[in-house]
Amino acid sequence: MDDYTKPGFYVDSTAPNVLEFARIHGQGNTLREKAINLFCAVRDGFRYDPYHIIFEQEEFKASVRLTRDSGFCIHKAIILTAVARAAGIPARLAFADVRNHLNTKRLRDLVQTDVFHYHGITELFLDGRWLKVTPAFNIELCEKFGVRPLDFDGTADCILHQYDMRGNRHMEYLKFHGSYADFPYELVHRDFVRSYPAMFAAEEAGAKDDFDFAQEAEEENKQRLANEGI
Template sequence: MEPTAATLAPTPLIDSDHPDVVDFARRHAVGDDDRERAVALYLAVRDGFRYDPYRIDLSADGMRASGVLARGYGWCVPKAALLAAAARAVGIAARLGYADVRNHLSTERLRRLLGTDLYIWHGYTELWLDGAWRKATPAFNLGLCERFGLLPLEFDGVSDSIYHPYDRAGQRHMEYVHQRGSFDDMPLERIAADIVATYPNWVAEPVSADSFTADVERENA
């Protein structure tokens, strides 16, 4: 499906008209064409904001794109929203995609919080480049990948950037088990209801800042 007006428009959660999002997009969308600008935005979101799956806030304020800019960290769903918002801010059509994935590598605390290795509503971004939708997954920042022994997800604007099935050592990493489809806006009500029902401990337990990075470093020392 080709882009529609909705894939370029701001929404309450993909707030591409927010002044901070506009400024971020203009500063980082460097390149001679949409592909180069999209790659530059991808790297800015991937590495500029620490991945933190411990501290989640399922409110609109906690999930919208501009909130990632304000906090300096996020997990896959809001980071994907930020990339979509930044792309729309510079005229690149963008939408959100979701899938359920089985994570074969995690921390002990995250496994305890979730009670499973199945992650529902994993978020990524789809960008319209050179006549096709390209998947881009800006979740894991480069520093985290290096600490965790993961292969970083690269994006060239041509091939899809999705989770690797194996890590650097050849161990199982991510497995896509169910595709939930593509959306012009984040279906927050559905995401929040499913996450609360599936992972009540993940939502309820407060976790201190930087503890995910600390857990990764300790378990991989």
């Protein structure tokens, strides 16, 4: 259990700004209450952005991500894992391959698939067991997509919904990759380079500078509703 309470290179839970975030947002009389408050703070305090990903090691440190206003699922899982440890909650990272039915056309074109590897998850040890939670999608983005935001009650897993609010398929978990005390940068970077070459090419060319995932989600959801006569 010690590995899940002490700081790592990426899960740098003793960094001053990580400790400060945990102090401000992780208030509560029990570890469960602290975990719920930290989950909400990470979920909604950082916009989900799958486009502007800089694959440099420093960019995956929790203390660095706290200075940004956005991130993708791995960034946000690293933040939550770090601030949970800072609040005295054993925490670790986990990863899964998922099929996401509610992405956007631009994102599908960029990654050339609807299967996303190494979706980031935080596992929190509460009341004697590990719970999986995903703080990836902020409330505003969920509303634009027509998806219920995830609510964590501290007693059960809180992972992305299988269906949206209209009963359409949303997320399928295909393969779990296990749990990690710290972020396996080399493993994930190697997989992403192999699986998503067009994404890295676009990053190098600066082609993603004006991409806005939330705006795309809102526009496509409006079109979807219009097509369904809603």
